[in-house]
Structures are given as C-alpha cells and as structure tokens.
Amino acid sequence: MAKPTKISPFHLPSILRLEKNPLLALDLFRNPNPSPSTSNTPRFRYSARSYDLIITKLGKARMFPEMEEVLSQLLLDTRVSPREPLFCHVISFYGRARMADRAHRTFDQIPSFRCPRTIKSFNSLLDAFLQCRNLEAIRSLIRDADAGEFNPDACTCNILIRAFPDSAWFLFDEMRKRGIPxxxxxxxxxxxxxxxxxxxxxxxxxxxxxxxxxxxxxxxxxxxxxxxxxxxxxxxxxxxxxxxxxxxxxxxGLDSAVYSTLIRAMFRAGRKGEVVDILEEMKKNGVKPDTVAYNAMIAGFCTDEKDFDAAFEVLNEMEKNGRKPDVVSYNTIIAGFCKEGRWREAYDLFDDMPRRECRRDVVSYRTLFEGLCNAREFKEAVLVFDEMLFKGYVPRVESLKKFLEGINGEGDKVSVESALRRLVEANALELSVWEKAVGDVLKDSQQVKIAELVDSLSLD
Incomplete structure (x- = not known):
C-alpha cells in the first residue's frame, strides 16, 4: 500500500484553493498531515498565503467563529507577517453581515498582527459602516481621519458621497479643493x-x-x-x-441587464412589437438572455398584456435554452393571475412549483393569500394561511385584516380565534399589528376575549 503524499507548506495553498467546501478546507488547514505526531515532529509552518485562503473561505461562508479562531492562530504565529488586504476582506465580510462592531474591532487590531494600517483598511471600515447604515460611526471615523492619521483619497470620498447623498455636491467640491482627482x-x-x-x-x-x-x-x-x-x-x-x-x-460591453430594462420599458410603453427586434439584436451581439431578461418578458406579458399563454411560452423557452425559471418567474405569473381574479390558475401554479423544482418563498405565499382574500375564497385562504405559518411566514397586515373580516363575516368565530392563536404561538402578532388587524373586525366583547388569549399565550 502506497504511503500518502506528505503535504508541504508550499503545496498547502494550492490544495486549499481547490477545496470548495469551507469545512473540509478548515479540517485540512488544521491537520494537513494527519499522521501520529511525536515530540520530534516539527511544527507545520503555515505560509501567509495559506492563512489568506482559509480566512477568506471562512469569511465568505460566514463561519465567523472559525474565522476568528484562525485569526487568533495568525496573531500568535510571529513567523508570518500578513498583508493589509487580508484585513480589508475580513472587515468587508463583517460589513456584509451587518456586524459593525466586529468590523471596527478588526480594524483596531491590525497593528497587533505586525501589519501597518493605511487608507485602504480605513476605507474598508467606512464601507462596512455604510453597509450597516451606521452614519454616525462614519462621521466619527472621518473626524479621526481629519486629525491626521490618514489622508483621504478618492475611494474615501466616493464612500462618503454614497453615505450622504444630500451633501454629494459639497463633498465633490471638497475633493477638488483638496486636490483629490x-x-x-x-x-x-x-x-x-x-x-x-x-x-x-x-x-x-x-x-x-x-x-x-x-x-x-x-x-x-x-x-x-x-x-x-x-x-x-x-x-x-x-x-x-x-x-x-x-x-x-x-x-x-452591452450586457443582458440593459436589454432587460429596455424590454420591460417597451411593454410598459405599449411597444411590445419592438421586443422581437431587441431579442434579435441581443442574439446578433452574442448576448444570451439571462433569467432577468426572461423575467422582464414574463412581467410584460402578465402585467401589461394580460397574455398568460405567452408568459408560459417564455417559461418553456427559458428551459429550452438552459435557463431555469426562478421563484420570481413563478411569483410574477401568480401575481398576474391573482390580479385578474383567476385564483384557481394561480393556486395550480403555486402547487406545481415544487414539481418544477422551484421553492416557494414568502412572496409566493403572500401573493396567493392576498389573491384568495380579494376573491373572498376564505376556505382556500385558511389552508394557505396554515401552511404559511408552518413555514415561518406571516401575511401582510392588510391581507390579514381582510382575512379576519372575511371569516368573521361568515360567522366563523372559531376560525378567527384559531387564526389569532396560531399567530401568537408563532410569535408573529405584535400588539400594533393585532390592533390594526383586529380593531375594526371584532366586536368589543370579542376583542376583550382575544386580548386575554393574546396575553395568556404571550406569558406562557
């Protein structure tokens, strides 16, 4: 039996780069050569590139505790001097996850990793605060920069313009005064x-x-x-x-996004006939319609033309061209059917989505539920309502109010109480929502009874 090839510090980055599963990559990083170790076995020497790769993989996967563990190891590994772009990535990962405090902490810790900070990591933190919509933190950070630690560059100014659009022209003038092109x-x-x-x-x-x-x-x-x-x-x-x-x-390069926008606008403007020309031009320029382009056509046929047969033809065309319809494709047709009062066809398509390998989302449920309530098909709406709550989704307040009015108007007090009980048990009925949904629906005596029910369930 051949001995397994020993992984060297030089080869580890190449192997980590090829491993798509972040958990397996982490196992490999932790134990590159899983043979029994002895006191004479030299400690594995990780390279800066290995740290970069595993930290980036874990950050992209939002495996933050594991990422922090590797960062702690890097902090103690004094043989390695990481470069600033690694910390810019970490700050960005936290920004996208809306974890502003951790992004700031990472920025503060950069010098302890034997790495100087520059305007690059400063800009990464600014952008992270912007993603978290923490504008006061941005103002505070800029005051620190003005104190002299960093000299703002064009990237700094661009982030500030996005953060404070009402001051965009003032900031643009400031750029030019400071000589920042x-x-x-x-x-x-x-x-x-x-x-x-x-x-x-x-x-x-x-x-x-x-x-x-x-x-x-x-x-x-x-x-x-x-x-x-x-x-x-x-x-x-x-x-x-x-x-x-x-x-x-x-x-x-003209991409599918531009063509999608034009296709949708042509339907809205009543110029459906020109869509064929646009599709021909796309083909001529080597631009293949993507899912967004097909969805623009589906929206046009459903919303503007009320031509559902054509919309289904687009679905078929998508599959023929290797573009799988997504949940937006189906939700658009369901919404179109509901708007036209064709709730049975909407329900059939909704039921057919799993067979078409498309998972229904909160919009799918809310759209159908609202369509059924508008059509006063409350028996069907009860079934969708129950399934929604089971999935962890909640109807919009106005739909819920219409639903409660409908089943209450039919004298089905048991269903009203059951619906509210389900909402409270699912922790989906806040007091303000309850008042808006129930206030005009039930009589005072019923409201007191339901309020007592809400209180009792909330205390459980």
Whole structure:
C-alpha cells in the first residue's frame, strides 16, 4: 500500500484553493498531515498565503467563529507577517453581515498582527459602516481621519458621497479643493444619486462634464444607470439612443441587464412589437438572455398584456435554452393571475412549483393569500394561511385584516380565534399589528376575549 503524499507548506495553498467546501478546507488547514505526531515532529509552518485562503473561505461562508479562531492562530504565529488586504476582506465580510462592531474591532487590531494600517483598511471600515447604515460611526471615523492619521483619497470620498447623498455636491467640491482627482466611480455615484431623485437631465450634464472637463469616458455602469432612469420616466426613445451610443463604443460591453430594462420599458410603453427586434439584436451581439431578461418578458406579458399563454411560452423557452425559471418567474405569473381574479390558475401554479423544482418563498405565499382574500375564497385562504405559518411566514397586515373580516363575516368565530392563536404561538402578532388587524373586525366583547388569549399565550 502506497504511503500518502506528505503535504508541504508550499503545496498547502494550492490544495486549499481547490477545496470548495469551507469545512473540509478548515479540517485540512488544521491537520494537513494527519499522521501520529511525536515530540520530534516539527511544527507545520503555515505560509501567509495559506492563512489568506482559509480566512477568506471562512469569511465568505460566514463561519465567523472559525474565522476568528484562525485569526487568533495568525496573531500568535510571529513567523508570518500578513498583508493589509487580508484585513480589508475580513472587515468587508463583517460589513456584509451587518456586524459593525466586529468590523471596527478588526480594524483596531491590525497593528497587533505586525501589519501597518493605511487608507485602504480605513476605507474598508467606512464601507462596512455604510453597509450597516451606521452614519454616525462614519462621521466619527472621518473626524479621526481629519486629525491626521490618514489622508483621504478618492475611494474615501466616493464612500462618503454614497453615505450622504444630500451633501454629494459639497463633498465633490471638497475633493477638488483638496486636490483629490475624481474617478469614474465618483461620477457614476453622482449620476446615480441624481437619477434616484428623478433629475435625469442633470445626470446627463454630469456625464458631459466627465467627458469635456475631465476627459473621462463614462463606463457601462454610468450608461446602464442613465438608461434605467430614462425608462422609468418613460423616455424610451432617449434610452434607445443611449443604447446605440454604447454599441458604438467597442470597449463598452452591452450586457443582458440593459436589454432587460429596455424590454420591460417597451411593454410598459405599449411597444411590445419592438421586443422581437431587441431579442434579435441581443442574439446578433452574442448576448444570451439571462433569467432577468426572461423575467422582464414574463412581467410584460402578465402585467401589461394580460397574455398568460405567452408568459408560459417564455417559461418553456427559458428551459429550452438552459435557463431555469426562478421563484420570481413563478411569483410574477401568480401575481398576474391573482390580479385578474383567476385564483384557481394561480393556486395550480403555486402547487406545481415544487414539481418544477422551484421553492416557494414568502412572496409566493403572500401573493396567493392576498389573491384568495380579494376573491373572498376564505376556505382556500385558511389552508394557505396554515401552511404559511408552518413555514415561518406571516401575511401582510392588510391581507390579514381582510382575512379576519372575511371569516368573521361568515360567522366563523372559531376560525378567527384559531387564526389569532396560531399567530401568537408563532410569535408573529405584535400588539400594533393585532390592533390594526383586529380593531375594526371584532366586536368589543370579542376583542376583550382575544386580548386575554393574546396575553395568556404571550406569558406562557
């Protein structure tokens, strides 16, 4: 029997990189050579790259206790001097997980890892605070930077502009006063802010400023933002003109997102006939429709055209082209059926989703439940309601109110009490929700009875 090949510190990073399962990667990192050790066995020498790989894998998988364990090991491993990008990644992982305190603690600990801090990790922390919407922490951090530890750069300013959109132009002027040259991202952020405020023509002026005053070409993100804003304002011809401008620049790749936006806008504008031309253009330019593009067509047929047969044809086309319909695809059709009062067809598709290998989500349940309540099909709604709560989902307050009004109006007091009991047991009925859902539905004597029930169950 051949002896297993011994893993060296040099080879460990390559093996860790190939291992997709973070748990298996961690086991491998902890014990690269699982042979019995003796007092003479030298301690395994981990490289900085091995630490980078395992910490990044664990952070992406949100296995934070395990990641912290490896970081503690790295702290004590004085033979290794980690580089700042590793800590930038860790701070970002915590930011995406909305764990601002841990992100800040990581930033504070960087020097103890034998690694100097620069504006890069400072910016990572700023961005983490922004993801956590902790604006006061951002203000505090900027005051520290102004005290002299770090010199803000363009990335710092771009994060601040995103954090404080109402002060965007003041911050932009401050950049220029400090001699910090704006980047394409700076202009992209300013344009996105203006588009969010429906100031599309001002956004175009910023685009012209990029070109004429700063000799900077807009990137695909800038064009996509402007096209989406124009479509939202129903200025489809201008959006199409901008799309042609993108096509004329070979460096700008037109992706499925732009085409999806245009397809949806064409349906809304009653220009369904032009969708075929867009699909042909996509094919000609080598852009394959993705799930988002197909969903835009499904939404158009369901919402604007009320053509459900065509929507199902798109579903079939998706599968034929190797694009699996997702929960948005089905929810869109279910919502369309419910809006048209065709609750039986909505229910059939809802029931068929597991067979189609698509898991129903909270939107699926809420949409069908609301459709059944609107159609006053309360017996069917009770079944969906029970399954919702079993799955851990809760109806919207207005739907719940309509549901309680309906079953109470039919004289089914037992079902009303049962529904409220289920909501309390599922810890899904807050006092404010209870008052809004029940206040106008039950008589005073019934409300007192249900309130006593809520109190008794809450105390259990």
């Amino acid at each position: 704006p980047t394409v991202t700076t202009f992209g952020t300013l344009i996105a802010i203006l588009c969010d405020k429906s100031k599309v023509h001002d956004a175009f002026r910023v685009k012209e400023m990029m070109l004429n005053s700063f000799n900077m070409k807009p990137n695909a993100h800038v064009y996509t933002t402007l096209i989406k804003a124009l479509c939202n304002k129903n200025e489809l011809d201008l959006a199409l003109k901008l799309k042609e401008e993108m096509l004329s620049d070979k460096e700008l």
